[in-house]
Amino acid sequence: MSSLYRNYRPRTFSEVVGQEHTKQxxxxxxxxxxxGHAYLFSGPRGTGKTSLARILARAINCENPQKGEPCNGCDICRQFLSGTGLDLVEIDAASNTGVENIREIIENLKFSPTQAKYKVFIIDEVHMLSKGAFNALLKTLEEPPKHAVFILATTEAHKIPLTVVSRTQRYDFRKIENAKIFEHLKFVAKKEKIKIDDESLQLVANASEGSLRDALSILEKLSAFGAVDLAQTEQLLGIVNVAACQKLLDLLAQKSARGALEFISKIFADGTDPIQFNKDFLEYLRKVLLVSMGGDFAFALDKTQLAELGKQAKNIRPAQLLHIIRLFLRANKDFQISPSDDLPIQIAIAEACLDTSSAPNRGASNQSQTENNPPETAQKKSPESETVANENISKAEADEFSAAPVNEDAVLAAWPAIMEQIKEQKSTFFIVMKNVSVASARGNILEIKCSYKFHKDSIDKNKEVIAGILRERFGANFRINAVLEKKKSDELGDASSLAVEIFGNEAA
Ligand SMILES: [Zn+2]
Structure with a gap:
């Protein structure tokens, strides 16, 4: 544990950072x-649960309490602070999960406190206890001796049996606000004479995500540099990679496969680990996604990077962004089976840049769009494609979607992968799709040949499944045309196909 965290542990309720309601x-x-005689402190790590438990243990035993605060100077307080008091028992349930550990506590309970008024048992990470241990604990909590106080702490309250929870007074700890962590970091840095600027401290506060322990542990690592500047802070927090992530996303948005491949081969040659980079890239894409959905989030990025992130979130089409995220998620999985660490990322890049004729992102100039505008294609007027477009995207976006038809070869090349997606999304429909074939995919019209009417019906009914996958993949609206081939009627007794046999296609 960070020694800064240890040295600056709060010793009174009022010194605790955050958790105003609980400490009051x-x-x-x-x-x-x-x-009470049993407490449950639950909440994220590093938010002060153990610190408050120890303060409470002293406060109720202090020989000279001051308005509810421990004096921290009397014999009992000093014993508890130094960890030598026999009446304060701290157990880490993560390493003492068994029933025998709880039995030991119960045995211990039989005896009155040696010096203090109350024996206090702090059980950290209490959710780790075994079922037997919880049962043993429950019996004690049902009828605790008057001289005992239990404080259970956990990061995962939902894993604690309700029977146990209901015997306790529960306090939910919240993540500590950024501003409070920042103030505390500033205070500690000053006391410790760590030279660090406010902007860096703000980055550390953001990166700690509400955990004071994490914040102080980062500050401690930084202090090893002597005087800390923004660049060092960014490096320690792994923020430098953000610039690389932004560059790669730019290249992918432009569908520059060559540029993107050259770029990653350069950063990998410079020593960046592909697996780690892929993780960082996914994390960055996640941020772009959140921002593009209109959220307001505190990210551990500097001002320039935040501005760039905002720009990218605004410029990239959601469908393209989601497509890229899925590809790099798959790369993340493929590292396990790939003979080299570069390959999964290279595949993801190649697929992300697969030529779908233009379909430029919004950031690109509008001019090229008008220039490339194809003659009015059938699907642009078709009522289906209008409905499809209106479901998910704005009018402006719909226009952009149909700006240019997707290259037929690209669609056909991707077909096996598209079939996989159909299988994932709707396995019953996939069975139908296995029995039909794609005839063509020109002008954003996917023509599917069927031998049986019930296949055609099924496709008509599930058009949106295919269209949705194509839209996500190519950022374009497709019209799905299922065409029934002539006759072939030696069929499975299906009524409609019987009708085809007797009356021909028209009647069915
Ligand atoms: Zn005291």
Whole structure:
């Protein structure tokens, strides 16, 4: 554990950073002498659960309490602070999960406190206890001796049996606000004479995501540099990679396969690990996705990077972004089976840049769009494609989607992968699709040949499944045309195909 965290552990309720409501309530109950015998402190790591548990342990035992606060100077307080007091028992349930550990506590409970008024048992990570251990604990919590106080702490309250939870007073700890972490970091940096600027401290606060422990541990690592500047902070937080992620996303948005491949081969040659980079890239894409959905988030990025992220989120089409995310997620999985670490990323890049004729992102100039505008294609007027377009995307986007037809070869080349997606999304429909064939995919019209009417019916009914996958893949709206081939009627007794046999296609 970070020594800064240890050295700056709060020693009174008022010194605790954040958790205003919890610390006030606890302090009041100590002052009023009305505290309980079993507490549950739940919440994210590094938010002060153990610190508050220890303060509470001292406060209720202090020989000289001050308005509910421990004095930290009397014998009991000093024993508890130094960890030598026999009446304070701390257990880490992560390493003592068994029932025998709880039995030991129960045995211990039989004896009155040696010096303090109350024996206090702090059980950290209590959700790790075995079922047997919980049962043993429950019996004690049902009838705790008057001289015992239990404080259970956990990051995963949902894993604790309700029977146990219901025996406790529960306090939910929240992530500590950025501003409070920042103030505390500033205070500690000043005390420790760590030279670090506010912008760096802000980055550290953002990166800690509400955990004071994490924030102080980063500050401690940074302090090893002596005087800390923004570049060092970024490097330690792994933020430098953001610039590389932004560059790669730019190249992918432009569908520059060559540029993107050259770029990653250069950064890998410079020592960047492909697997780690892929993770960082996915994390960056996640941020772009969140921002593009209109959220307001605090990311550990500097101002320039945040501005660039905002620009990219605005310029990239959601469908293209999702497509890229899926490709790199798959790369993440493919590292396990790939003979080289570069290959999964190279495949993802190649596929992300697969030529879909133009379909430029919004950032690209509008001029090229008008220049490339094809003659009015059939699907542009078709009612289906209008409906499809209106479901998910704005009018402006719909126009852009149909700006130019997707190259037929690209669609056919991707067909096996598209079939896989159909299988994932709707396995019953996939069975139908296995029995039909794609005749052509020109002008954003996917023509599918069927031998049986019920195949055609099924395709007509499930058009949106295929169209959705194509839209996501190529950023274009396709019209799905199922065509029934002449006769072939020696069929499976299906009523409609019987009708075909007797009356021909028209009647069915
Ligand atoms: Zn005291």
């Amino acid at each position: 309530t606890l302090r009041n109950s100590v002052q009023a002498g009305s505290f």
